[in-house]
Amino acid sequence: MVAAGAERVSDGIHTEPGLSAGRTYRLSLVCFGSGSARLAVTPESTRTPVPCDQSVIQRRITVNKRVRIDVNSTNGSSGVIAWRIDAI
Template sequence: MEVLDNSVMIYLSTRVRFTACAVAASLMLLTACSSADGENEADGASPSSMQSSSPTTTVPSEKKATAQAQAVLAAFRAGSLLEAGAERVTDGIHTEPTLSKGKTYKLNLMCVGSGSGQLSFAPESAGEKTAVPCDQSVVQQRITYDGPVRINVDAVKGASGVIAWQIDVA
């Protein structure tokens, strides 16, 4: 475990990686089974005459990456869930949870893909600016601010993939 200012980067244990791989394998099997259901035989088209388009080939990988990231973050849940989600790294995360006075919150982020994102808060006193690498590591940050706070993760140039987050009431 490596401590950087107030953020802690935890690299995935073998157990968590195994769980993520099992989820990913299940999704691939479901995708393979649903796409080989014989629909092409009914209209006389052969699989080799079908054209594939880019959007349909990227969607399953985004779904797979999203499921993987969310499964891993679920293993890091501490306390009750306040808010969670997943976005493309290029779209970024832009959320404004209202935090209660006297409570501590834990933000967990995981990015699957390439490159990295940049975590920031408004007001800046709510948390530390931190890099979020898209290497499947989990970045954690404690938030102790009370009131509305804006949490942003913006892609660093050239980054791609999916980033998932969850905010827990500790």
């Protein structure tokens, strides 16, 4: 495990983990509660929906530049989002 945390869905996740260039990592997210959130990993531009139904969402991240991870709730969402980054 490289980094991990848990936040309220309404607060979201906003982090720039210190990941090593040239390495590949796995980001895992799970949301408990109601509603949903949206995951964005910068410098990628794809937004991934994160349902708050206890489903695990995984994303592979290959680091070439500084990485920023943002998870923002949708209107009316509540609960907790837990996240973890593992080196592959």
